[in-house]
Amino acid sequence: MAPGPGFSDEKNETLCESESTVYVHNPHLDGMKDDVLYHFNLGTSTHNLPAMFGDVKFVCVGGSPWRMKSFIEYIAGELSLEDPKAEYPNICAGTDRYAMYKIGPVLSVSHGMGIPSIAIMLHELIKLLYHARCTDVTIFRIGTSGGLGLEPGTVVVTKQSVDATFLPRLEQVILGNTVVRSTDLDQGLAEELLQCSKDLGQFETVIGNTMCTMDFYEGQARLDGAFCSYTEKDKQDYLTKAYESGVRNIEMESSVFAAMCKLSGLKAAVVCVTLLDRQKGDQLISSHEVLHSYQQRPQILVGHLIKKMLQTSASASASVLDKKTLLQAPTT
Amino acid sequence: MAPGPGFSDEKNETLCESESTVYVHNPHLDGMKDDVLYHFNLGTSTHNLPAMFGDVKFVCVGGSPWRMKSFIEYIAGELSLEDPKAEYPNICAGTDRYAMYKIGPVLSVSHGMGIPSIAIMLHELIKLLYHARCTDVTIFRIGTSGGLGLEPGTVVVTKQSVDATFLPRLEQVILGNTVVRSTDLDQGLAEELLQCSKDLGQFETVIGNTMCTMDFYEGQARLDGAFCSYTEKDKQDYLTKAYESGVRNIEMESSVFAAMCKLSGLKAAVVCVTLLDRQKGDQLISSHEVLHSYQQRPQILVGHLIKKMLQTSASASASVLDKKTLLQAPTT
Numbered sequence: 001m002a003p004g005p006g007f008s009d010e011k012n013e014t015l016c017e018s019e020s021t022v023y024v025h026n027p028h029l030d031g032m033k034d035d036v037l038y039h040f041n042l043g044t045s046t047h048n049l050p051a052m053f054g055d056v057k058f059v060c061v062g063g064s065p066w067r068m069k070s071f072i073e074y075i076a077g078e079l080s081l082e083d084p085k086a087e088y089p090n091i092c093a094g095t096d097r098y099a100m101y102k103i104g105p106v107l108s109v110s111h112g113m114g115i116p117s118i119a120i121m122l123h124e125l126i127k128l129l130y131h132a133r134c135t136d137v138t139i140f141r142i143g144t145s146g147g148l149g150l151e152p153g154t155v156v157v158t159k160q161s162v163d164a165t166f167l168p169r170l171e172q173v174i175l176g177n178t179v180v181r182s183t184d185l186d187q188g189l190a191e192e193l194l195q196c197s198k199d200l201g202q203f204e205t206v207i208g209n210t211m212c213t214m215d216f217y218e219g220q221a222r223l224d225g226a227f228c229s230y231t232e233k234d235k236q237d238y239l240t241k242a243y244e245s246g247v248r249n250i251e252m253e254s255s256v257f258a259a260m261c262k263l264s265g266l267k268a269a270v271v272c273v274t275l276l277d278r279q280k281g282d283q284l285i286s287s288h289e290v291l292h293s294y295q296q297r298p299q300i301l302v303g304h305l306i307k308k309m310l311q312t313s314a315s316a317s318a319s320v321l322d323k324k325t326l327l328q329a330p331t332t
Numbered sequence: 333m334a335p336g337p338g339f340s341d342e343k344n345e346t347l348c349e350s351e352s353t354v355y356v357h358n359p360h361l362d363g364m365k366d367d368v369l370y371h372f373n374l375g376t377s378t379h380n381l382p383a384m385f386g387d388v389k390f391v392c393v394g395g396s397p398w399r400m401k402s403f404i405e406y407i408a409g410e411l412s413l414e415d416p417k418a419e420y421p422n423i424c425a426g427t428d429r430y431a432m433y434k435i436g437p438v439l440s441v442s443h444g445m446g447i448p449s450i451a452i453m454l455h456e457l458i459k460l461l462y463h464a465r466c467t468d469v470t471i472f473r474i475g476t477s478g479g480l481g482l483e484p485g486t487v488v489v490t491k492q493s494v495d496a497t498f499l500p501r502l503e504q505v506i507l508g509n510t511v512v513r514s515t516d517l518d519q520g521l522a523e524e525l526l527q528c529s530k531d532l533g534q535f536e537t538v539i540g541n542t543m544c545t546m547d548f549y550e551g552q553a554r555l556d557g558a559f560c561s562y563t564e565k566d567k568q569d570y571l572t573k574a575y576e577s578g579v580r581n582i583e584m585e586s587s588v589f590a591a592m593c594k595l596s597g598l599k600a601a602v603v604c605v606t607l608l609d610r611q612k613g614d615q616l617i618s619s620h621e622v623l624h625s626y627q628q629r630p631q632i633l634v635g636h637l638i639k640k641m642l643q644t645s646a647s648a649s650a651s652v653l654d655k656k657t658l659l660q661a662p663t664t
Binding site: 024025026027028029032034035036038063064065066096097112113114115116117119120122123124126127130163164165166172173174175176213214215216217218219221223224225226227228229230232234235238241252260263264283284285 | 356357358359360361364366367368370395396397398428429444445446447448449451452454455456458459462495496497498504505506507508545546547548549550551553555556557558559560561562564566567570573584592595596615616617
């Protein structure tokens, strides 16, 4: 269900021949008079979504609303779009389910914790980008995670998101039946992020598999939940198997993020910092300052790539314009 | 792992012979020097949890932080504990993961959306109640839901929480293996809530099964998500089967809430208002005012029961004291 004729931005069409749209896969949507994006407190009849969001090229999502506000302030500075007087209002201020901020072509949205919470947000975000007729959108999840065999503070760019049995899939129940979806991510984008980390030289970044679980305590083999029926050895055996299968970090949203972005044609990457090495402990006992500085790393990495991509895009546009000027130049 | 000797409150022991503690089932916890409740920004070495929370008898949880703040303001008024100058500070102000408020014996905590989000909160809440040596705690989830065959605004008190195949169970993955847990709730408490609704006479309340899903759109047979591969008839057939199995509403947290409360010895009830009849639609198109008034119903019902239970407990205490006075009266 690509947008019909007349939806595309003519200027972009001229500059980019292979522009890709954001897809929904729902034949019922076109028959709806209005679409209420309930958990954003936005809607097609109450808001001019193309005017509000039509220029979005980058979306950055993360669990914490505070972190997503901090990201928009950071990226505004990086892209020299900051206004000292700007307050960066929360676009979803009418609800406390998610927070959303925008500056120029960058949208920053919080998604809460766990697969169901990010899935609700992604359904409504994908519809928002579709209604707003956005094209060529790249999306990043920036988050925190537990690491395996890595120094705390290392950033992991996800190669594949795997489930608790280390398989790259998302099982989803639809009308009571289990459907299996692919959790592939864009490998080129992951490589570009790794290169950015090398350019920056500020912290360690690796590409590895990310295990996505349904629970933070028992689901991640922690020994410090309210319930625990296994031993320290059981935990270490499980985490060793995970490591041997290629898992380098563990979090709670990457699989559905990968699956839904793939279905909707969004170029996607997952960038999470590891707050601790799970083979050495379970509790987050580092100081607030240390944890805070770790949490800034994914945003620094993604911010750097966005800046780089915008610069490349600007010079490509300039070159196309130069070519057009040349072609249109009167022959003498 | 009940608290050891010396943990229990002597006054309560005298008045209530069958006092029940909050259980954790984790042999590792006692060996830990500190316990950091990371997502609450609380901990055993940084906070005096018995002093802060030892008197808690009722916990009320719900998805939205705003609603849980509104609940504490409401219950303060109901119990005549309100202070016109009180600000009801967020006890978890150091984090944006959850919000927590307390007045007298009532604790109000937000849990976000979906099973993983509420499970993290419940692990830390159960440990908090355990560390604080709380006894005889009753817990309520107040929430919103989609209804089946009910007028919007009807409140459903959950009899059984069932999965997307209508079975009363929670499948949880621990160390890569699937464990099945019971989702039984306290039937006596559900009946008491139904009686409260009759006493109040303000809105319709029913007891019925609640289907707990992992997704709001495809997982609940909605036709308005970013993806939908089934027809209106498929949706209606599925919802009809759900209704015929006893399901009266659909939400996203009740199964793990029921399972974890049962494991920890917390007397628990799920009280959700239905915002729409899912057999008649998918979108929440009622006005903000109407939806807001519906959302107050679970808190009115639970508030009424808490008031009633506190009055009963006060008169029982008075009667025990009378009896003691009588027994201790000098015989002449």
